[in-house]
Amino acid sequence: xxxxxxxxxxxxxxxxxxxxxxxxxxxxxxxxxxxxxxxxxxxxxxxxxxxxxxxxxxxxxxxxxxxxxxxxxxxxxxxxxxxxxxxxxxxxxxxxxxxxxxxxxxxxxxxxxxxxxxxxxxxxxxxxxxxxxxxxxxxxxxxxxxxxxxxxxxxxxxxxxxxxxxxxxxx
Amino acid sequence: xxxxxxxxxxxxxxxxxxxxxxxxxxxxxxxxxxxxxxxxxxxxxxxxxxxxxxxxxxxxxxxxxxxxxxxxxxxxxxxxxxxxxxxxxxxxxxxxxxxxxxxxxxxxxxxxxxxxxxxxxxxxxxxxxxxxxxxxxxxxxxxxxxxxxxxxxxxxxxxxxxxxxxxxxxxxxxxxxxxxxxxxxxxxxxxxxxxxxxxxxxxxxxxxxxxxxxxxxxxxxxxxxxxxxxxxxxxxxxxxxxxxxxxxxxxxxxxxxxxxxxxxxxxxxxxxxxxxxxxxxxxxxxxxxxxxxxxxxxxxxxxxxxxxxxxxxxxxxxxxx
Ligand code: SF4
Ligand code: SF4
Numbered sequence: 001x002x003x004x005x006x007x008x009x010x011x012x013x014x015x016x017x018x019x020x021x022x023x024x025x026x027x028x029x030x031x032x033x034x035x036x037x038x039x040x041x042x043x044x045x046x047x048x049x050x051x052x053x054x055x056x057x058x059x060x061x062x063x064x065x066x067x068x069x070x071x072x073x074x075x076x077x078x079x080x081x082x083x084x085x086x087x088x089x090x091x092x093x094x095x096x097x098x099x100x101x102x103x104x105x106x107x108x109x110x111x112x113x114x115x116x117x118x119x120x121x122x123x124x125x126x127x128x129x130x131x132x133x134x135x136x137x138x139x140x141x142x143x144x145x146x147x148x149x150x151x152x153x154x155x156x157x158x159x160x161x162x163x164x165x166x167x168x169x170x171x
Numbered sequence: 172x173x174x175x176x177x178x179x180x181x182x183x184x185x186x187x188x189x190x191x192x193x194x195x196x197x198x199x200x201x202x203x204x205x206x207x208x209x210x211x212x213x214x215x216x217x218x219x220x221x222x223x224x225x226x227x228x229x230x231x232x233x234x235x236x237x238x239x240x241x242x243x244x245x246x247x248x249x250x251x252x253x254x255x256x257x258x259x260x261x262x263x264x265x266x267x268x269x270x271x272x273x274x275x276x277x278x279x280x281x282x283x284x285x286x287x288x289x290x291x292x293x294x295x296x297x298x299x300x301x302x303x304x305x306x307x308x309x310x311x312x313x314x315x316x317x318x319x320x321x322x323x324x325x326x327x328x329x330x331x332x333x334x335x336x337x338x339x340x341x342x343x344x345x346x347x348x349x350x351x352x353x354x355x356x357x358x359x360x361x362x363x364x365x366x367x368x369x370x371x372x373x374x375x376x377x378x379x380x381x382x383x384x385x386x387x388x389x390x391x392x393x394x395x396x397x398x399x400x401x402x403x404x405x406x407x408x409x410x411x412x413x414x415x416x417x418x419x420x421x422x423x424x425x426x427x428x429x430x431x432x433x434x435x436x437x438x439x440x441x442x443x444x445x446x447x448x449x450x451x452x453x454x455x456x457x458x459x460x461x462x463x464x465x466x467x468x469x470x471x472x473x474x475x476x477x478x479x480x481x482x483x484x485x486x487x488x489x490x491x492x
Contacts, residue, residue, distance in 0.1 A: 004453065011207050011452035021211045 033135070035109035036092045039085055041125065042106055042134035049129070050104035050141060053080040057096035057105050065089035066096060075150025077142070083125040088118050102141040106134040178273075185262050185273050192443075193406035198223045200406075200447050207451035228399075236395030239301070246300035251397045254293035254404035261286045261411050266341035268424045268431035275341040280332065283340075283415065284325050287370055290408065291317045294372075294379060297401070298389040309388025312458060313379035316369060319465045320376075324366035326473040330359040330480040331419050340415075344423030351422035358476040360420040362469055367412035369465075371405060374450040378458055413442035 022029055031037075044050050053070035065086040072078050096105050115121050133139070148154045155162035198213060198221060205212030214220040238247055264279035266272040276282055291314060298310020332338055334355065335346040343352075353360040369376040380388030390401045417423055417438040424431030426438075456464065 008448060008452045012448055014209055015206050017209050019205075019209045019211055021209075023211065 031109035031111075033109060035111075036094045036107040038087075038108050038110040038113055039090070039096070039123075039128065040106055040108055040130045040134060041083060041104055041128045042130060042132060042136075044140040044142075045133055045138060046140060047131070048077070048142075049079050050102045050139075051080055051083065051100075052078045052102055052104070052141065053083075054078075054101060056099040056101065060095045060099040061090075062093060062095060063089045063091055076147075077149050080125065083128060085123050085128060086121065087113060087123060088121040103134070103136045103139050108134075181271055182273055185265075185267075186259065189259065189262055189407050189410050190403070192410045192440075193403050194224050194228070195221075196406045196409065196443065197227055197402070199443075200450075203444060203447045204451050207448060231395065231399045234395040236397060239303075239392050241302045242392060243300040243302065246296050247392075248397070250293050250297035250300060251393065251400035251404065252293075253296065254290050255400055255407065257286045257289040257293065258404055258407045258411050262414070264340055265414055265418055266339075266344055266423070267414075267435045271432060272341060275339055277337070277339045279340040280328055280338045280343075284321070284328075287324075288317075288321060290370075290404075291321075293404070294389050297393070301389070301392040303392050305385045305387075306389050306391045309379045309381075309385045309391070312381075313372065313389060315458075316372075316376060316378060316461060316465075319462060320366045320369040320469075323362060323465070323470045323473040324370060326470070326477055327359040327362035327366060328419065329477050330356045333477075333480050333484050340418050344418050344425070347422040348425055351420065351425075353420040353422075356420060356476070356480070358472060359480075360416075362473045362476070363419070364416060365469065367416065368446065368449065369461075371408040371412055371446075373409065373446060375453040375456055376461060377455055378461060381455060409443060409446055410439065413439045413446065416442045 042050055051068075053068055055068065055070065058064075058066040058068055066084070067086075068080040068083040070078060071081040092107065094107050097107050113121070142149055142152065142157075144158050146154060146157055146160060201223075202212040202214070202220065204210075212220065213223040216222040216226050238244055261283045263273040264276050264282050266275050294313040294317075295310045298306040298308075298313070301307070331343060331352050334352065335343040337343060337346075346352075368374075372379050378388075379385075380390065382388070385391070390398055393401060414435075417435060421438045421442070423438075424435045426434035429437070
């Protein structure tokens with residue numbers, strides 16, 4: 001009986017406590033930088049597309065909401081002909097970001113993606129591609145990979161030695 | 172002629188004000204609950220969210236008023252009307268301020284008790300006519316609860332009646348000019364407040380509509396306007412109980428400076444706020460706890476109160492002669 005009165009009093013004192021609600025559209029909570037929100041495709045420091053269209057993100061996606069098609073330009077760089085994410089299915093698990101070998105696909109702290117129609121939630125490559133490097137500022141896949149593309153031959157990447165001629169006899 | 176006009180105005184006021192308070196409560200309760208729980212509650216529509224009432228009303232009127240094909244149609248339609256009529260007609264016997272009353276019956280309290288028993292019918296019929304097991308369970312609980320709580324609700328009022336020497340609510344309030352009855356009748360006050368909470372089926376006693384076990388209890392099958400009537404009936408019921416607590420125990424219109432009507436309204440609103448506080452604070456009882464609490468604690472307590480009050484009053488009369 002006394003505990004009931006105590007409870008009522010306790011709850012009453014809460015009338016004078018600070019309210020914990022964040023009045024959302026007016027005030028926003030600070031989000032941590034690794035928050036998993038709207039997905040972007042980033043570019044490398046030279047401004048070229050990072051995505052090499054390897055399909056890994058598409059494969060790992062648990063809800064299968066990424067669709068892309070691989071092509072190559074004349075220099076031998078692979079890139080996606082189209083890249084489509086259906087955000088009405090995406091569960092923002094971040095698997096695609098973990099799977100990506102080139103740090104191209106990244107999740108950002110932005111959740112204000114509401115739309116009036118479902119088709120508007122399907123983002124094409126133009127909508128996804130940003131001009132910056134996202135979370136990884138210096139990483140450039142083609143600069144560290146041993147792959148030869150136009151303008152960069154084998155052995156010219158960082159920390160890479162020129163290829164050894166295995167048939168040659170010189171040391 | 173002027174007298175007639177005045178009377179008509181009072182009647183309209185008595186009809187309109189409880190409705191206004193009740194519909195305001197749909198917003199006010201949520202705001203107050205939020206206040207007690209460190210939230211904001213509905214604060215978007217209009218200043219502070221008051222227009223939420225209008226928005227809710229609009230929404231509920233736009234809803235389909237669906238009568239399930241398996242329901243007993245005439246009774247199904249009748250049930251929500253009964254609760255409104257029963258609770259609203261009790262306001263007729265209340266005296267809000269000197270001279271402001273629809274009909275200050277000399278059996279006012281009995282009338283109120285009878286009408287609150289009538290309200291049980293609404294719940295029973297609603298549950299029965301719905302032809303739905305959850306609704307029926309809800310109304311079974313409602314009957315059990317309200318019948319047992321009505322017993323000591325009436326008994327707890329008898330102390331007041333003995334002290335004031337009348338069943339008329341006007342006379343009872345007039346008798347509190349120097350001392351509010353909540354002081355000599357503190358047991359009756361507490362018991363009546365608890366019984367009132369049970370009577371309006373509010374949270375520690377909301378078993379008839381326990382939404383976590385019975386969907387929505389007796390009004391599971393109701394929608395649209397009929398549901399709105401149950402909802403409004405509940406809030407009018409709260410207003411009624413609060414007004415009665417005010418009139419019987421908190422000195423009704425007596426108070427300094429402000430006009431009597433304002434005092435009455437103010438006290439009623441404070442009591443309503445207290446009811447909401449109780450809702451914010453307490454969990455729902457189990458049914459056996461509810462019954463035990465009613466029959467083993469509240470009933471003996473109110474009987475004892477009646478006995479002691481009667482003895483003291485007799486003793487005082489004895490002193491006078
Ligand atoms: S965050 Fe998860 S669900 Fe969304 S696209 Fe990436 S892998 Fe798929
Ligand atoms: S975003 Fe990353 S994982 Fe997906 S196709 Fe492009 S490079 Fe591969």
